[in-house]
Every structure is written in C-alpha cells, then in structure tokens.
Amino acid sequence: MEGFVLSQGSCIPRSSCGCHYEGRPYAPNESFWGDDQCSKKCTCNPSTRQVECAPSACKASEKCEIQKGVRGCYPTGHGNCSATGDPHYLTFDKHRFDFQGPCAYVLTEVYETPIDLTWFGVYVQNEYRGNQQVTWTRSVQVNVYDIEIVISRQYPGKLLVGGLLTFLPYSSVGGRVKAFKQGVNAVIQTNFGLSVHFDWDSKVFVTVPNTYAGILRGLCGNFNGNGGDDALVPGSILVPSIPVFGTSSPKEPDPKCKEIIDPKCPGLEVIEEQQRASGKACGLIVAKDGPFQECLHILIQRALSGIASMTMFLQGTLHCHLCWNLQLC
Ligand SMILES: [Ca+2]
Incomplete structure (x- = not known):
C-alpha cells in the first residue's frame, strides 16, 4: 500500500518508521548525541528514515556525561x-x-x-x-x-x-x-x-x-x-x-x-540631618563622630550613587529595622 511499510508483521505509515544509527534503533524525530563528547547532535528524520547530524556542543555551564543512562549536557553546579x-x-x-x-x-x-x-x-x-x-x-x-x-x-x-x-x-x-x-x-x-x-x-x-x-x-x-x-x-x-x-x-x-x-525618599538630606541631630537609632550610625565614623563615607557613597537610599541601605546592611519601620523614608 502506498505510503505504508511492513514493520514486525504490521502495516504502519512510513512516517512512523524509525531510524538505525550505529546499530541502535531511534524513534521518529528522536534527538540524541552521536558521539561520546557531545560534539555531534543527531535526529532521526521520519521521512527519509535517515539520521541527520550536525556539530553541537555543551555550554560552558554544562558538562557532557551520562545520567540515568542518558548521555547529555548536564549542569556543572x-x-x-x-x-x-x-x-x-x-x-x-x-x-x-x-x-x-x-x-x-x-x-x-x-x-x-x-x-x-x-x-x-x-x-x-x-x-x-x-x-x-x-x-x-x-x-x-x-x-x-x-x-x-x-x-x-x-x-x-x-x-x-x-x-x-x-x-x-x-x-x-x-x-x-x-x-x-x-x-x-x-x-x-x-x-x-x-x-x-x-x-x-x-x-x-x-x-x-x-x-x-x-x-x-x-x-x-x-x-x-x-x-x-x-x-x-x-x-x-x-x-x-x-x-x-x-x-x-x-x-x-x-x-x-x-x-x-519603589521607595521615594524626598528630602533625604533633611531626614539624615534629623537623625544625626537626634543621635539615636540611625542617627547614631550616621553621626560623624559616632562608632561607625570609619565606614560612614562608604555608606554615603553607596546611597548617593543610587545603589540604595541611605535608610534602605542602612536597613539592609546594618539591620537598622527602626528607621524602616518608623516610615522615615
Ligand atoms: Ca548578582
């Protein structure tokens, strides 16, 4: 019959036929690695019943190996x-x-x-x-x-x-x-x-x-x-x-x-001044003569460069929950 072939005693559409490659059977459209180094990706073409291969490779974050019986590119970590x-x-x-x-x-x-x-x-x-x-x-x-x-x-x-x-x-x-x-x-x-x-x-x-x-x-x-x-x-x-x-x-x-x-911090300088004047909580952190005076310039640089608002940065880095929760920002 046109378009059909005999497979193991049954009449099946030609498009259902698989391929053979190096002695192994493959299903129609099945893809597999054609070598041990994952450098050749192959696919069984159902219309030609031929395996077609093309150069390929694993990514830098992958390694070529066998897992659960299947060769493939797997994550390195x-x-x-x-x-x-x-x-x-x-x-x-x-x-x-x-x-x-x-x-x-x-x-x-x-x-x-x-x-x-x-x-x-x-x-x-x-x-x-x-x-x-x-x-x-x-x-x-x-x-x-x-x-x-x-x-x-x-x-x-x-x-x-x-x-x-x-x-x-x-x-x-x-x-x-x-x-x-x-x-x-x-x-x-x-x-x-x-x-x-x-x-x-x-x-x-x-x-x-x-x-x-x-x-x-x-x-x-x-x-x-x-x-x-x-x-x-x-x-x-x-x-x-x-x-x-x-x-x-x-x-x-x-x-x-x-x-x-997306916190908005209008008047950040005023808030900082108020906190500094109070000498408490975050004010203690931003005090020029306070215990954090050695690293204060780094905090200010980070805040001014847009990496984070001062209050948010202090909250995140120094666990100053109080500033955040007082809704100062
Ligand atoms: Ca990152």
Missing part, C-alpha cells in the same frame, strides 16, 4: 538561595540582606527563557506576625510546566495544586514535577534540577542549576556571580506579574506594596 526567619535573605550570589515587605514578591523567576531551558517562577507571600515591624514568609508558590503549586502555613502537611488541596507525595507531568515531605519540609523537585523546600512556616530554600545563571530575577538575585547587584538594588524587588496565591489576575500592586518596592 547549582546555586542556592534562602529566606529564613523574619526574613533574612541569602541570594544565589551569596549576598545577605533583610527585607520586611508584607506583600507577595518574586523570590526567583526566569525572565528570559532560552529555547533549551524550562521557564519557572517561585513566589513568596509575607505576613506580619504579632507586630507590624517584621514579616515572615507565609506561603510559597512554584509555577512550572503550567502547574501551580502552593505550600502554605495555612495547610501544614499538604499542598494546593491549581487551587485544590492535595496530599503528599505528589507527581505530575509524567514525573517531571514531584513533591514530597522530607523531615519538616515540603520539597518540590523538577526533572531539570529546580528544587524548592519550605517548612510550612517561615524557611524557604531554592536550588537551581547554573544553566540558569544570569537569567533570573527577584529577591534571590540574578545569579550572575556578582553579589553586589543583587536584592535591594533598583528593580530587584518585584511583585509577581502572574496570578499568585489565589488571586484571579495579575493585579496592580497594592499601593502600600508598591511604595515599599
């Missing part, structure tokens, strides 16, 4: 980010800072997805507990492969998957996304090396392969190897642009949240 306590952040580039916003924020998100990588986003919802001075991480949301998974303090031991309460362990997308309990943590893992831990209370840890270096944004920083351009610089604190934690649509950020993300 991983980056870790965490938000713990009230909350203290440690970015992928090892920059430490505190941030006390009471809203939903981007913890880490791919903003430019290369064709060979999978997009994902991890978001946190912070809340006040007991007082209005510091916040804690209440919920974590992971979006990947069109799945939305929420781990929340409200539902200990469980997940919300697409809004539905779900028991652990959980698996989806043919096992490419898995969630399970490990000690006190809920763990979400993907087949490409993303891993998110949350203890249903206040501590969240994120691991990403270094193939994502330089294409991330959010409180965890951009993972470009430079801690100096991470969180608390302009544009690093973002509210999610997709629905999160049960919101129906990307919302205009609450004005209060926006104010914290």
Whole structure:
C-alpha cells in the first residue's frame, strides 16, 4: 500500500518508521548525541528514515556525561538561595540582606527563557506576625510546566495544586514535577534540577542549576556571580506579574506594596540631618563622630550613587529595622 511499510508483521505509515544509527534503533524525530563528547547532535528524520547530524556542543555551564543512562549536557553546579526567619535573605550570589515587605514578591523567576531551558517562577507571600515591624514568609508558590503549586502555613502537611488541596507525595507531568515531605519540609523537585523546600512556616530554600545563571530575577538575585547587584538594588524587588496565591489576575500592586518596592525618599538630606541631630537609632550610625565614623563615607557613597537610599541601605546592611519601620523614608 502506498505510503505504508511492513514493520514486525504490521502495516504502519512510513512516517512512523524509525531510524538505525550505529546499530541502535531511534524513534521518529528522536534527538540524541552521536558521539561520546557531545560534539555531534543527531535526529532521526521520519521521512527519509535517515539520521541527520550536525556539530553541537555543551555550554560552558554544562558538562557532557551520562545520567540515568542518558548521555547529555548536564549542569556543572547549582546555586542556592534562602529566606529564613523574619526574613533574612541569602541570594544565589551569596549576598545577605533583610527585607520586611508584607506583600507577595518574586523570590526567583526566569525572565528570559532560552529555547533549551524550562521557564519557572517561585513566589513568596509575607505576613506580619504579632507586630507590624517584621514579616515572615507565609506561603510559597512554584509555577512550572503550567502547574501551580502552593505550600502554605495555612495547610501544614499538604499542598494546593491549581487551587485544590492535595496530599503528599505528589507527581505530575509524567514525573517531571514531584513533591514530597522530607523531615519538616515540603520539597518540590523538577526533572531539570529546580528544587524548592519550605517548612510550612517561615524557611524557604531554592536550588537551581547554573544553566540558569544570569537569567533570573527577584529577591534571590540574578545569579550572575556578582553579589553586589543583587536584592535591594533598583528593580530587584518585584511583585509577581502572574496570578499568585489565589488571586484571579495579575493585579496592580497594592499601593502600600508598591511604595515599599519603589521607595521615594524626598528630602533625604533633611531626614539624615534629623537623625544625626537626634543621635539615636540611625542617627547614631550616621553621626560623624559616632562608632561607625570609619565606614560612614562608604555608606554615603553607596546611597548617593543610587545603589540604595541611605535608610534602605542602612536597613539592609546594618539591620537598622527602626528607621524602616518608623516610615522615615
Ligand atoms: Ca548578582
């Protein structure tokens, strides 16, 4: 019959035929490495039943090796980010800072997805507990492969998957996304090396392969190897642009949240003068004859160069919560 061939006793369309390459069968359109050095990428062409190969290579952040029986380009390492306590952040580039916003924020998100990588986003919802001075991480949301998974303090031991309460362990997308309990943590893992831990209370840890270096944004920083351009610089604190934690649509950020993300500091010099005159709290820090006089010029340079407002910089670097919470800025 025209367009059909006999395969193992069955009549199948020619387009369903696979290929043979160096003695091994390959499915139609299947791609594989044609050598041991990942220098030749091959694909089985179903119309010609021939394997077609072209020069290729792993990226600098990848190495050619066999994992679970499959040769491929795999990440050479991983980056870790965490938000713990009230909350203290440690970015992928090892920059430490505190941030006390009471809203939903981007913890880490791919903003430019290369064709060979999978997009994902991890978001946190912070809340006040007991007082209005510091916040804690209440919920974590992971979006990947069109799945939305929420781990929340409200539902200990469980997940919300697409809004539905779900028991652990959980698996989806043919096992490419898995969630399970490990000690006190809920763990979400993907087949490409993303891993998110949350203890249903206040501590969240994120691991990403270094193939994502330089294409991330959010409180965890951009993972470009430079801690100096991470969180608390302009544009690093973002509210999610997709629905999160049960919101129906990307919302205009609450004005209060926006104010914290993009603080305006009119009359910074006046505030600094008032604080210096008071000789208390941040005033002690900025006093020319105070205990921080040796490093004061560095703080002022950083503030004036736009890296951060003085109050924010002091808050982030020297843990001067008081200035922030007094709404001096
Ligand atoms: Ca960085």
